[in-house]
Amino acid sequence: MNDVVAALCERIDPSRVRSGATETRLYRRDASNMTGRAGIVVFAESTADVQAAVQVAARSGTPFLARGSGTGLAGGAVPPDGAIVISTSKMNRVLSVDALNRQAWVEPGVLNLDLSKQIAHLGVHFAPDPSSQQTCSIGGNVANNSGGPHCLADGVTSAHILGLEVVLPDGSVVMLGGEEPEPDGLDLRGAFVGSEGMFGVATKVCVRLMQNHPDVATMLMEFDSVADGAQLVSDIIAAGIVPAAVEMMDQLCLQAVEAWLHAGLPTEAAAALLIECVGPSGQVGADVDQIRALAAELGVANVRVAADDAERAELWKARKGAFGAVANVKPNYYLHDTVVPRARLAEVIEKVYEITQRHGIDVINVFHAGDGNLHPLLVYDAREEGVLEKVHAAGREIVAFSVEVGGVLSGEHGIGLEKRDLMPLMFSEIDLSAQESLRVAFDPQLIANPNKVLPNPATCGDLHAVPDGAWV
């Protein structure tokens, strides 16, 4: 390891190459509850720094991984044993903005919300808006193909990444995709987005910007049952309306948030939907009218439409503050992320209640209903003996049921370590070997963030091999 440090210090300012126990400990985990062991942390300031670090890793056969803000929930940024962690958080400049053609080049350490704030005066924004958008980085969004509440209409990160400058695991620097719409060759940009750090390190990102909306309407409506709320979501889409966001909160969530924020939420309701429509005023008005009519057919008595920006902000604060409000219920929570067909939402939520009840765990549901993207929060007190085992067992059942009804393992958090060994629920050995082929082509040495996403062939199909503490 000392040789590797020395080699790094020859190419990178030694003050930015750290191997002390205190510093490497800070990089042993991400926002999941799994931990690894970083060997060396490199604070990159340029493509040249990243390239130097990757070349040293390649020559010495040392595993490496890039790290943005460390907000990932699936353990994707948990370092493999002794890895070189390449922090891109100091690469945080917005390099250029073309407001007319709605493209911008940014460094990977730029924070998601910072980008939209910096370009707001130009009337454009970066559409992906994960709940962690105040702290997560664009580089991390690329690695995870992140989503967010407003991805229903505009798509997840991959739809907003035009080009990438990438340091490949062999240390070469390439441009994948770019400003031009149809570059020759395979869509390696598309292959790279969502590769969870296993195909290399993005050092510059060309993002697509979206025009800000001339008008917006935010509605809150309450339901006597989760099934009615889920039915309205399907009815809205089938009627040809694609709102910008459709978020559902169940009763326990409404109660927890109301106790904290006093936003006037319907705590007696079984569920509430927060729906946002955007666009020119005629379209927004027509969408709102049609949604009101569909809701009335389901017997929804009350539709609250935010009267102004302040009320809209209050409603969104209630939605985005749900995770904070959980602390009033139990000290710990475990956040899940699966996707199911919209038509199966009600049935899956009922199953989530049944599973958690059977395991004696409280559950709060707050999720992207428009996308069928569930986020059951299992809340618990880690001091209770044996509770973690119950949380894990319940979580595994929820994931398995989601896939069983035609859904997928993850909508936006990624696979990482958390769901690596659950991949066989969705993919056969043949399917997985095709994914492995792509990985080997990008990284023949298998040193870029190894042991993530794809299960080890030896444990393929063995669902008991999930790493300790994994949030399945």
Place this chain on the structure above:
Amino acid sequence: MDQTIDDFAAAVGTTGLVTVEGAGTRGGGVDDVRTVAAPAGITRIDAAEMVLECGAGTPMADVHAALAEVRQTVSIPSGGTIGGALAVGASDITRLAHGPMRDVLLQTHFIGAAGKVTKAGGPTVKNVSGFDLCRLFVGAHGTLGFFGDVIVRTRPLPRSSRWFSATGDPFDLLASLYRPVAILWDGATTWIRLDGDPGDVEAAAARAGLIETVGPPEPPGRHRWSLPPNTLADLSAEEPGTFLAEIGVGIVHRSTPQTRRAPESAVRRLHDRIKAEFDPAGRLNPGVDPLSAGSPG
């Protein structure tokens, strides 16, 4: 479907050179090589899920007609088969608003070089389970595997959709119009498509001084030049009518092919490694190289 996916896998087989052909509208298969055809037929349309599932050999005309019955559409160009359109990877002229075609493919069962049915992606619009083979396969010209069946993301038809024309600066329209579906410019005239609520479309057209028209002209040729959109203003030096440019996108339709730069050597190596991993014997669409496939017609 007219054949099962397993029948298709058996037809692809495990040895020998093989090529896939749909309707042949986008260049067809490789000459003098055993030719297979993918299953055809729509198996599922679910308007509430905004998805359509079909065999890769399904004609696009059937796809668009079936979706129109549930007042939806899909951002894939007309003509030929859905598999052919996805394999070539050229978007239609609505890309400015709807994004590139590669974003519509959610899941596919493809037949790999070993003749096995292989699943990529997942059935839901939102999905980050594993590596994104779907986007890798769109535009891969069938060199990594042959599409067997696909699930694509659909969109509701707009309440109103109209074409307009204008003679002013197309870049002013790009700056001022809210999410136009297409802005096409031939150096003299600009054609604009606006979708949405009828009142909004009417108001936006009136504000910008647009004149209603039947639609854009046929492009001057089948070749698609791919240029950074911020370079399109340079086209004003050229003879009007010799090109049709997608403003804000960067596709320029012309009668002559684009001269392309040689790829970076690292990109070449990466392509070669991917091909070697997926098709080590080089049996799928032999001789086709996505890096030099030229402008998809």
